[in-house]
Amino acid sequence: MRKLQLFISIVFLVTAVGFFQNAYSQVVTTSSMYGTVTDDKGEALPGANIIALHVPSGTQYGTSTRADGKYNITGMRVGGPYKVTVSFVGYNSQSIENLYLELGQNLKVDFKLSESAIQLGDITVVAEKDAIIRSDRTGTSTTVRRESIETLPTISRRIEDLTRLTPQVGRNMTFAGMDNRFNNITVDGSYFNNSFGLAGLPGDRTGVAPISLDAVEQIQVNISPFDVRNGNFVGAGVNTVTKSGTNEYSASVYYNFRNNTFVGKNAGDVEFKSGTFKFGQFGMRLGAPLIQNKLFLFVNFEDDKLTQPGTTYIARPDTSTPVGGNVTRVLASDLDALSNYLKSNFGYDPGPYQGYDFETPSTRFLMKLDYNIDNKNKVSLRYTHLDSFTDLLVSNSSSLGFGSRRSSTQALNFANSNYKILKISVQSLVNGTQFLLIICQITFIVGYTL
Known part of the structure; x- marks a missing residue:
């Protein structure tokens, strides 16, 4: 009977490998x-x-x-x-x-x-361990544990602030000299890359974090892993595991904020004008046992909003004012005349051309259930949601005029010629583990990303 069970288990494993070899x-x-x-x-x-x-x-x-x-x-x-x-x-x-x-x-x-x-x-x-010389570590990797995530300083509250602990890291989360679009970012084993392709990091389109740091258990950066399960990257594999509930109730509520009063006004003898901006972030999490030793719940919610100047450039008030710094060559009288013409003849309001703000709000939510069916079968269900948008200046194409449409002393655009980028990301994930006898383990991951 034991040999028959072993045979069936091996056949099932080979069949599963053959079925999923062309999948993830x-x-x-x-x-x-x-x-x-x-x-x-x-x-x-x-x-x-x-x-x-x-x-x-x-x-x-x-x-x-x-x-x-x-x-x-x-x-x-x-x-x-x-x-x-x-x-x-x-x-x-x-x-x-x-x-x-x-x-x-x-x-x-x-x-x-x-x-x-x-x-x-x-x-x-x-037990005590040497964190530097370890026989169990193979390949080049860096692991950031929960204690480090909770204590290390971070301004953006994104994983980029923590992956900088990797010696091979460069700017903008590049590793080993490779573009960040060659990285493979996963969360709980599911691909979490930027599917749009113009940016290498999840959430980069609007510049926000897709998952709260308060929901992250560990982060691992693999540069040259020996484990065949880690692959599909040229730069680095950034693997993140989210928190789970335990037998003890745990919760936190927090609020983070910053504004222009936190920024210095002088760099040596040079005066620096940061403009007026403000950022506020509210978050909370809850971990609880639904059934002791069996079923656990973890929930995280975070909402934030960044308000900052759309542009710090201003129109030239008159011809006697020199062009330079943040003063453009465009006369305020010309822009006012053009705005009035569009309003009176076409009923179109182009909006202000200076002194307006951009907003980047984001709301993220994560819920995770872990169920210990028995000592040999375990399953985890996770749902994540991100809703965000950001305002952006009009494209700075060089096809017209002086080769610039904004962000220089040569041009200044109206606010209503700008645009928004929307980012809505939804991911559902089922992660299960089954142990067959003492020689085999089967892990399956089924995910859906919108």
Whole structure:
């Protein structure tokens, strides 16, 4: 019966691989653990029972050692702390606590059990790791954990402020000298690239963050990974995992703001005019257990708005005023005459030509459900929504006049000749993991992006 179940599992796995090989490649969204269990003489202990407990959520992962005493646990939630316990008949059980797993990490944890005849109590070991020299890390990668996300300063509250910790990073989130459109950005294993193609980062069309930083658990930047599941990029693979609910209730409410009073007015002996702008952001999150150790909810909401000058250039009030700085060669009297002509003859109001503001509002929402069906089957459902727009100046095409239509001392345009860019992004995702026996794990990701 066991051989038949193993055969059916292998056939199912091969069929699934063949069916999905032309679809999206698998991206790492979890962590794993491996090691060896021996006795105090160094002899392997086959059949030892290993239980890894994710303490905050009560999620358990279990396996047993093979004939050579080695074991592997895959598909584990990132973060921690974890408590790993090993037991074997005739030997004292052993536990290791306060283990934390990084995204894509394969942590090595070895155990050495003593015979119970010695009458020793349970042994508890607190693990320590060297963050620089680690045998479990392969390839060039940088991982930003939750503690760093919560403490590092950020102005834009976008992941670009955190991926700068990668030594190979350049300007505008370029890696290893490659254009940022050659990166592959994923969230919970689902592609999250800019589908429009004119910008390399999600949310770049309106300059906003598609997902709140308060909803991010870990960020990993892969430059040259050895793991075949990480691919489809030339620059870097930026993999993000969102937070999940736990057995404890957690919530936060926050408000961020900044305006022109936060900006300096002098750069050395040169006076700097930043213009008048203001930014306000309100956000909240909630993590809760719907069923202890089984079903968890995480919700995040964020709303912000940026108001800033559409242009800092002004029209020349008269011919005696010199052109330079932010004063254009265009006379205010000429622009007023043109505006009055359009209003009186065509009923069209071109709007102001100076002193008007641009707005960039955005609203983002994330909801995530994690369900531990049993110790071998787990499923996660996530929904994200982004609604944003931004005002932009008229195209600065060089096909007419002096080769410029705005943003210089040679030209000044009316406000109603500008345009808006709309950004609405909706993504639904189902992420499931099934463990078949002790040698096989199947992970499936089904997503829909609008």
